[in-house]
Structure formats: C-alpha cells, structure tokens
Amino acid sequence: MARQHDVWHYALWSLIQQSEILFAQGFLQTAWETQEKAFQLINEQHLEQLRCMSFWCASEHNCYGAWARLDEAEASARSGIEVLSSYQPQQQLQCLAMLIQCSLARGDLDNARSQLNRLENLLGNGKYHSDWISNANKVRVIYWQMTGDKAAAANWLRHTAKPEFANNHFLQGQWRNIARAQILLGEFEPAEIVLEETQ
Template identity: 85%
Template sequence: ARHHDVWHYALWSLIQQSEIQFAQGFLQAAWETQERAFQLIKEQHLEQLPMHEFLVRIRAQLLWAWARLDEAEASARSGIAVLSTFQPQQQLQCLTLLVQCSLARGDLDNARSQLNRLENLLGNGRYHCDWISNADKVRVIYWQLTGDKKSAANWLRHTPKPAFANNHFLQGQWRNIARAQILLGEFEPAEIVLEELNENARSLRLMSDLNRNLLLLNQLYWQSGRKNDAQRVLLDALQLANRTGFISHFVIEGEAMAQQLRQLIQLNTLPEMEQHRAQRILREINQHHRHKFAHFDEGFVERLLNHPDVPELIRTSPLTQREWQVLGLIYSGYSNEQIAGELAVAATTIKTHIRNLYQKLGVAHRQDAVQHAQQLLKMMGYGV
C-alpha cells in the first residue's frame, strides 16, 4: 500500500491491525500499532481524514481500559473535533466513550446529560449494528449503576437478538443482553448466553471479550449467591488482565466488585501481579464509587445508634467520630498508610485509633472488623 502512495489504505490497515490486536487481548501491541498510525497521519498530513477519528477513538478505548480516564476523554473529544464538519450522527461513537469515562468515574449526573444527547442521536439516524451495540452498552451499564430495571426491561423487550456471536461486535450486543438480564434477576438465560459467548471467545481467541465476559459471569454468580463460582471466575478475570491490562472494566462493576476484591486481598493468596491489580482497581473504585455509607458519616452513625438491633457493645462504649471514619476506610479495603493519607494524620495515630476501635468492638483482627462493619451495614438495610 505504501509503495503506491495510497496512504489512506496504509492507515486503514494499521487501524484494522490494532483492532484485531485489541480483540485478541494484546493491548500493548495495539498501542504500538496505533503509534505507527499516528506517525503516518503526521508525516502525510492526514489529520482531516474521517479515518483519523477512528484512530483516536480506538486509542480512547484503550486508554479507558487502562483507567487513564482524562487522556481517554481528551482523545474522544479530539475525535469529535475531527468530525466537526460532518453530521452530528457521526459523533455517536466518540460520545459513547465520553459516557463511558463518566461511568468509570462514578459521575452519574454527567453520564445522564451525555446519555440524553446520545439517545437523541440514536433516535435521529440509522446506524451500523456495532455502533448501536456500543451505545447500548453504556445505557445498560448506566441502568445497572442506577438500578433502573424498568428501562432495562423495556430495552430488552425491543432489542433484536443476533443469531450468532462469532465476532467481537456480536459478542458486545449479547453481553448487553446478558447484563440487562442479570439486572432483572433473569440469571438462567444470562448464564446460557455467557457460557456460549465464552466458548466462542475461546475458540476465536478473542481474549478481551473473554475478559469482559468473565466479569459479567462474576456479577451473575455474585448476585445469585454462588459465591465460590464468583470467586473462581474473578480469579480467572484477574489473571487474564495481566495480559489485557484491564482496569476500568472491573471498576464499573462498583461496590459488588470492591467487596469481592477486599476479601481476596485480605486472604493474601493472590499472585503478586494479580494482588497489585486488585489493589489498583480497589483504589479506583474507592476514589470514584465510594458510597456515602463506607464513610460511616455522622448522619449514618446517629441512625445506627438509634437502631433497635444495634449491638450492646457499641451502645455502651460508643466509637468516636474519627474511629467510625477509620472503620469505614478499613471496610473499604484501605491499608493503614492509605487511611493515614486519607485523613491526613500520622500512621502511628491511625494505629492508636485501630487499637481503640478493636477494643470497643471486641475484635482482634482486621478481617473481624470488616465483618463487623458488614453486619452493621446489613442491619441498616444496605445490600452488602
């Protein structure tokens, strides 16, 4: 292609190569192929080609997977800028990525206003099925994060189910269907879908799809109370992430993921790479999706102390406000150093707080304190 000066064919082949590498789970190789494509655009002044948008978009997807959210967002916005002279419908894919960045940050207000624009575009144009499946993905994740079963059920009723799942576009749409089914508690059909997706992904070596499927299977097992199966597929997903580098795909599963990772980290049985990744994912979730209750803030503590079933120990030797905060952070999987950083005090001070806290709760170990916090949250009606 280069020989004939047909640069756009050369660019197209690099973009295709990068997409294939991404689908197969070789994200670092995909990154390097993209670098060559960016170089080609620069050398041959191809910035105005619509294909340039395709490249910055797949770069944004990669950055998103690695939880480099600010860069992913900037990349998606530059894609919108490339298309500024085209119909707004052309911006659907980059807009989808902006929603994805908001979802990974747990910024649901922002995601909602971007989704309004996205749904408006969906209603005013005809799109290729993989564009629709990408747009549907962020809608279904948003419904999951907000517990909007009504929208999910409505979407599921009107969504065509593809006949096959033999490429990564169709895998994506079937994953959307399974995610909606899990949200609605339709575990059996979702499990059938995901088992078949995994079979296809393995035989076609679509390792990125397999990584995503395992995370959904994990949610399915977790939500349906099959905790051992949930842990097994989560370990598989973490191991596969050594190759794909996935972070954000774990993060968007929010508190259910955080809870499982806390348990795994505390068991101290993860191989080193998986342990590092689990801690990194947990940090991201704590930063972006930390629910109010994990703080044990004053309002929560007051309601807790007035609860008829509050343990006698807590009533007779109440924790200080600072000790409640420390308990919340222990529950969120923070180490002593991280708690000290979060509360801006010395690590020795934190140790004192923890000693007092254990004494008042009548526990000896961190794991006991986490379980204690969990029981209190359950008592208060939080689905933990």
C-alpha cells in the first residue's frame, strides 16, 4: 500500500520490520532477501539519508554477524553511524553496540572498552526502546564475561530493571543478559530458571 501511494519511507520501514521479524524467527536467508528488496528501494528512491536507513544497516549487520562476516557487519554498523551523524548522538546507540559486538567477536578488548565508554555515556544520557537497551546490555555483559569483571556484572545486576514479562524477543534478550551475568557470578540456579523461561 505504501508503494501505491508513493510513501517510500513507510515501504522501507515495512521491509526493515519484515526482515527483523524473519531474523528473530531464525529465517536468516529470507531476512537477507527482504533486506535486498529494501536496499533496492533505497537506491531506486534515493532514501540513503533517511533515519530509518540506519535500521536497515542494523538489520544487515545482524545477518552478517550471524554468518561471521565481521568486516561486512562492521561496515554496516559504521554506515548506520554515518547516516545518523546529523542527529543527536543518542540515535547512534544501536549502531555503536553493533561495532562493539564486532570488536568482541574479534577479541579486540581494548577497542571494545573504548567504544563501551561511549556507549555507557549515551545510556546515561537518554531514554531508549527496550530493544536498544537489551542490545547495549548484551555487549556490556559479554565484555564483562570476557574480562572476568564480576564486580561490574554484580553492580549491573543489582541495578538493572528486570522485565515483568518475556513475551517478545526484546525482553527475552534482556532476560538472557541477566542470565549471562548470573552465570558469570556463579548464580547457576537462577540463570537456569531464566533460560528455561525464555526458550
């Protein structure tokens, strides 16, 4: 319908959302093909500077990351940051978390720490959707796991909000972050309960 009425940003947003849903359901190839349709629309309608273009970059990053194509995943995250360079810095949180994820996957803990400092500053200076918070917390907790930073994990676990439900993949992601921190701290029984509930 959006295409019929020449409302291209809605058509792009729809394709991005379809891709995200397919990715969350585990249909990576179909998600990728949907992203390709979105990219074609971006090129045809010259939508490169729309803010929602950064969501396409995030969606592309997820597929590349799942396929362990880290160079392409990092390039997607950097493209998202570039698209968002004229917006408030808080808009870059999601793409910054993706860059950190690439650094962690490469074992580049120094670079990850540097980027985490910026991410934590952004987290403290804005309000974010639960999806963004979950993704930001994911890279924080993985960093603490990789560095054995139990103090940071314990502090985060004490202060982090625990979602009331786990009825969508955003909230399930946050519960998995909680379980990761619990495992790092040796709290295996509560972590097991969390993981069973989020399956």
